[in-house]
Amino acid sequence: MRALIVDDSRAMRRIVGRILADAGFETVEAGDGQEALDVLASLDGDLPVLACVDWNMPVMDGLTFITQVRKQVQWRSITLMMVTTESEQDRIVRALAAGAHEYLIKPFTGDALVEKLDLLGLLPTPVGDHS
Amino acid sequence: MTIGHEAFTFVRELVRAESAIVLEPGKEYLVESRLVPLARQGGHKDVDAFVAELATRRNPASMRLVVEALTTNETSWFRDTDPFTALRQSVFPTLAKTRTKHEIRVWAAACSSGQEPYSILMTAQDTPEIAGWKIDMLATDLSLEMLERARKGEYSQLEVNRGLPATTLVRHFERAGLNWRINPALAAQVQFRQLNLMRPFPAMGKFDVVFLRNVLIYFDLATKRDILRRVRQVLAPDGHLFLGAAEMTMGVDDAWERVPAGRSSVYRIREEQRTCVP
Numbered sequence: 481m482r483a484l485i486v487d488d489s490r491a492m493r494r495i496v497g498r499i500l501a502d503a504g505f506e507t508v509e510a511g512d513g514q515e516a517l518d519v520l521a522s523l524d525g526d527l528p529v530l531a532c533v534d535w536n537m538p539v540m541d542g543l544t545f546i547t548q549v550r551k552q553v554q555w556r557s558i559t560l561m562m563v564t565t566e567s568e569q570d571r572i573v574r575a576l577a578a579g580a581h582e583y584l585i586k587p588f589t590g591d592a593l594v595e596k597l598d599l600l601g602l603l604p605t606p607v608g609d610h611s
Numbered sequence: 612m613t614i615g616h617e618a619f620t621f622v623r624e625l626v627r628a629e630s631a632i633v634l635e636p637g638k639e640y641l642v643e644s645r646l647v648p649l650a651r652q653g654g655h656k657d658v659d660a661f662v663a664e665l666a667t668r669r670n671p672a673s674m675r676l677v678v679e680a681l682t683t684n685e686t687s688w689f690r691d692t693d694p695f696t697a698l699r700q701s702v703f704p705t706l707a708k709t710r711t712k713h714e715i716r717v718w719a720a721a722c723s724s725g726q727e728p729y730s731i732l733m734t735a736q737d738t739p740e741i742a743g744w745k746i747d748m749l750a751t752d753l754s755l756e757m758l759e760r761a762r763k764g765e766y767s768q769l770e771v772n773r774g775l776p777a778t779t780l781v782r783h784f785e786r787a788g789l790n791w792r793i794n795p796a797l798a799a800q801v802q803f804r805q806l807n808l809m810r811p812f813p814a815m816g817k818f819d820v821v822f823l824r825n826v827l828i829y830f831d832l833a834t835k836r837d838i839l840r841r842v843r844q845v846l847a848p849d850g851h852l853f854l855g856a857a858e859m860t861m862g863v864d865d866a867w868e869r870v871p872a873g874r875s876s877v878y879r880i881r882e883e884q885r886t887c888v889p
Contacts, residue, residue, distance in 0.1 A: 495652045567768060572781050583777035585768050587676060590648040592772040598692060599776055 481602070482526070485509045486516040486545060487534040487563070492586075496532050496563060499590045503597055505530070513540030517548055520555060527558060530602055533580070535564035535571070543578055550579035559600050563588075614643045618662035622646070622677060629678040645680045649673070679769050687773035688726050693875035694824070694853050695734045701872045702851050706819055707740035709849070714745040718818045718845070720808060721826035722750035725761025726770075728801050729793055731822065733783055749815060751806035762803045764793035808838050817847045825855035832863065839864035848885040852878040 483505040487493045490511075497507045508528065510516035517540070520527065531549070533542040540548075542562060549555045561582040562575045572583050582596050597603050614622075622642050623634045634642060643658050650661035653673070665673055689695045706715055715735070719728040728750035735746045752758050771780055771791045784791040806812070808826065821842055827835045839860055846852060852867070854860070856875070860867035866884040869876050 491654075494654065498651060498654075567786075569781055569784075569786050572777055576777055576781070580777075583780075585772055587672060587769070588772050589676070589680065589769070590652055592769070595687065595774045596772075599774070 481530070482506050482508065482523075482528040484516060484519060484528040484531040484558075486511075486513065486531060486537070486542065488512055488537040489534070492534065492563075496593070499593050500530075500532070502590075503594055503603060512537040513542060513545030513548070515539070516545055520549070520558075527555065529557070530559045530561065530597075530600070532561050532563045532584075535562060535566045535575075543575060546575065546578045546580050559602065561596060561600070563593075613639045614646075614662070615659045618642075618659045618666075621662055621666050622681070625674060626678055626681050629674075634681065642681065646677065649676055649680060676769070679767065688771075688775035688779075689730045689734075690727065690774060690824070691856055691875070692774070693856075693873060694822075694877075695730060697853075697872035697875050697877060698731065698734050698820070699738045702820060702877060703735060703738040704740040707738075707744075710744075710819065713741075713743070714747060715741065715820065716747045716816065716818045716847075717749070717820045718815070718822070719748070719750040720806070720821060720823045720842075722752045722761055722803070723754075723757050724766075724770075725750065725757075725764060725793075725801075725803075726766075727822055727824070728761070729764070729783075729797060731820075732797055732800055733779060746800060748801045749804065749818075750801050751804050753805070753807050755805055758803050758805060761801075762798070764795075764798045765790045766793075767791075809834060812841055812845060815845060818845055818850060819847050820851050820853070821846055822853045824853055825858070827854065827858050827863075835863050839867065843867075843880055843884070846880065848880060850879070854878060 481504060483500045485493045485496050485507055487496065488511050493509045497509065500507050508519055510519045533545055535542040542564065546560050549558060549560065560580045561584060562580045563584045563586065565586045567585045575583055582600055584593060584596050619639050619642055627633055646658045646661065650658045653661055655661040655664065665677065717731055719731060722728050728748050732746055732748060735741060750761060765787055767790055771784065783794045783797055823842060827838065830838065842852060843866060859869065860878055866881055867878045868881045870879050
């Protein structure tokens with residue numbers, strides 16, 4: 481399974497990338513929304529099942545990216561998760577209304593991201609009991 | 612590989628200063644296991660390296676994450692997902708057919724900081740078969756501190772990230788400064804009370820559903836057996852018991868039978884035991 485990570489911070493792309501790799505994903509990256517749209521266009525038929533999207537980025541922000549992706553029928557299968565420091569309630573509502581499926585607020589632990597993947601049905605095996 | 616003495620001491624002091632929780636020597640394994648995800652996220656080769664950098668730079672955000680990782684009980688919203696799916700798809704619809712008073716009594720027997728009872732209520736609201744029903748929810752815990760937190764219903768950003776769908780977050784919570792507070796109407800539906808599972812239960816009537824998850828693991832066999840026996844006395848004969856994924860009644864109290872419910876399972880009192888509950 482492939483996942484797209486859209487974040488202007490290379491450190492954050494690395495962190496998210498490592499968690500996703502552990503969960504069995506092959507990852508591709510983009511530094512802003514426009515670059516992410518270009519990546520999707522270039523991937524053609526081999527689309528990611530998941531995109532983790534930062535909100536605040538230069539060139540094109542994450543909300544605009546999500547809105548753009550949702551306009552394209554051929555990208556409808558992609559699950560979109562906002563991963564951002566934006567934590568106001570109306571922000572979350574806006575992102576969900578624009579078409580994000582989930583919303584993860586930074587900072588987060590690896591477990592929190594994995595649990596979101598579980599909620600989205602994107603884990604090969606369900607999260608076990610850690611006790 | 613366990614955490615080094617120096618790193619353990621640093622973390623121990625940090626957690627004690629921030630939370631008054633004392634990590635006794637011997638808890639190295641706990642510290643290690645809770646901090647591994649943070650160390651990896653930061654790109655460190657191990658927990659020692661992560662703590663060494665933390666001790667030098669003393670980055671407040673990282674320090675807060677460390678304290679939370681060690682003090683947050685292993686509890687999340689809709690923990691393990693499956694029991695809540697079973698509630699919505701199987702247990703509540705089954706009860707809907709037989710509870711003519713349109714009321715369901717639920718006991719969350721080790722409610723910790725409250726995520727479990729609130730998750731049960733949110734699940735009930737999402738179950739069309741019992742729309743508009745009264746959920747009489749009792750939530751108990753041994754710890755007064757936990758009960759106080761649960762009653763307050765305020766959770767940190769880190770806590771609401773754990774297992775709570777974003778749609779549920781915006782529907783049932785509101786911001787309270789840096790935290791999130793559960794909808795007061797939902798909180799008002801829960802009665803919180805201190806209860807020690809090892810002692811005889813107070814008079815509390817019969818429940819249709821009991822959540823006793825991830826708590827039996829802390830007791831020895833005789834205590835487990837005694838608790839399960841007493842739970843039978845407060846469970847309706849056709850009631851449902853949820854245990855943690857790693858817990859079972861088999862070989863402990865065989866008056867129970869395990870019944871599959873979706874991807875998980877639920878425990879019910881065996882038919883022949885229902886009439887002669889001791």
